[in-house]
Amino acid sequence: MMDIKEYMQTVGRDARAASRRMATASTEAKNDALRRIAAEIRARREALLEANGRDLAQARADGLEPALIDRLTLTAQGVEAMAEGLEQIATLPDPVGEISGVKRRPSGIQVGHMRVPLGVVGIIYEARPNVTADAAALCLKSGNAAILRGGKEALNANQAIAACVRSGLDAAGLPAAAVQVIETTDRAAVGELITMPEFVDVIVPRGGKGLIERISREARVPVIKHLDGNCHVYVDSFADPDKVVPIVENAKTQRYGTCNTAESLIVARDVAARHLPEIGQSLAAKGVEMRGCAETLMLLRDAGIDGGLLKEASEADWSEEYLAPVIAIRVVDGLDEAIEHINRYSSGHTEVIISENYTHAMRFLREVDSASVMVNASTRFADGFEYGLGAEIGISTDKIHARGPVGLEGLTSNKWIVLGNGEIRR
Numbered sequence: 001m002m003d004i005k006e007y008m009q010t011v012g013r014d015a016r017a018a019s020r021r022m023a024t025a026s027t028e029a030k031n032d033a034l035r036r037i038a039a040e041i042r043a044r045r046e047a048l049l050e051a052n053g054r055d056l057a058q059a060r061a062d063g064l065e066p067a068l069i070d071r072l073t074l075t076a077q078g079v080e081a082m083a084e085g086l087e088q089i090a091t092l093p094d095p096v097g098e099i100s101g102v103k104r105r106p107s108g109i110q111v112g113h114m115r116v117p118l119g120v121v122g123i124i125y126e127a128r129p130n131v132t133a134d135a136a137a138l139c140l141k142s143g144n145a146a147i148l149r150g151g152k153e154a155l156n157a158n159q160a161i162a163a164c165v166r167s168g169l170d171a172a173g174l175p176a177a178a179v180q181v182i183e184t185t186d187r188a189a190v191g192e193l194i195t196m197p198e199f200v201d202v203i204v205p206r207g208g209k210g211l212i213e214r215i216s217r218e219a220r221v222p223v224i225k226h227l228d229g230n231c232h233v234y235v236d237s238f239a240d241p242d243k244v245v246p247i248v249e250n251a252k253t254q255r256y257g258t259c260n261t262a263e264s265l266i267v268a269r270d271v272a273a274r275h276l277p278e279i280g281q282s283l284a285a286k287g288v289e290m291r292g293c294a295e296t297l298m299l300l301r302d303a304g305i306d307g308g309l310l311k312e313a314s315e316a317d318w319s320e321e322y323l324a325p326v327i328a329i330r331v332v333d334g335l336d337e338a339i340e341h342i343n344r345y346s347s348g349h350t351e352v353i354i355s356e357n358y359t360h361a362m363r364f365l366r367e368v369d370s371a372s373v374m375v376n377a378s379t380r381f382a383d384g385f386e387y388g389l390g391a392e393i394g395i396s397t398d399k400i401h402a403r404g405p406v407g408l409e410g411l412t413s414n415k416w417i418v419l420g421n422g423e424i425r426r
Contacts, residue, residue: 155185350371
């Protein structure tokens, strides 16, 4: 039997030692490692798909929900996307060592900031094997060491990807321990990882609300987190009719199992009769269940929407993350009530206003208290790749250190630097 505490202590010590080497690694060495890992992933594509096939077979036997099966599934295109993601991160500017904000003080000294790695990043995630490659790449490029603990559902694929990472690091002359993927599914390993501040500098949990609540409650290491993704689309009184249905449909139905999928729709009362029937027909065509307020249900029934897809919304629905073909819909008086509703029920992830009114759009951007706030675009754009970060380690709804998609910059910190010429304090 594996001694979990001893095993995790060894992983932690190795990660701490590797982090010191990674902090001083050249940009060229890090980029070389990323390209070599990408090449290994391409070369081992069939092995990765075979490993994922074993994970999927077990997941189906265990009766996992369709949304989790979707997250777990790797395809040939998905393997290629992992490799391309690594290569894209290699092309991004290296944040480590960047000096900014230098100002000369009256004493003669110059004071500024230098961007530095966080150190050792522990990442706990569920189901998605592509996270293993993304997390490894972002931590590597930002000069950190990573300890990755994927879900048991993806154990085989994660270990296969880990082998590619180790091979690429070794070929580039960087320590293989710079990225370690935990080999046990024992939950005790997570308990050890989040209580080792001597070895781990920050924890990033990616998964269900229960996992993240547990990590936040028990961790003795700082946590970058988001609990859930109750994202809203608000159809304003000044919405362009040609934009409403495409944005709502994409935000809700492009993928159901992601944290940037719209779970709530709010419509201004003076345009509800115009927009809701068309929205309802679009969502009904894709089998989306609509849980609405009384006014919403009346308008949708009058429009002939299948009654089996209509339900009265409960108080809990306004704050629910469904990760399924279900959406909550409410009619409101206008912008003020929309903002109030969102700030009360939102998880602080991503919110959208559809409006051609500049004043309304600017108020929405300023007053909605979420990590990403958008005008006339789908919530599905709240993503590190779409924001130009190359990839993301997660999407933070915290307000301290990092907020929104966390890419390379979010995996670094600033330290103060002082440039002098013999000055002394008097």
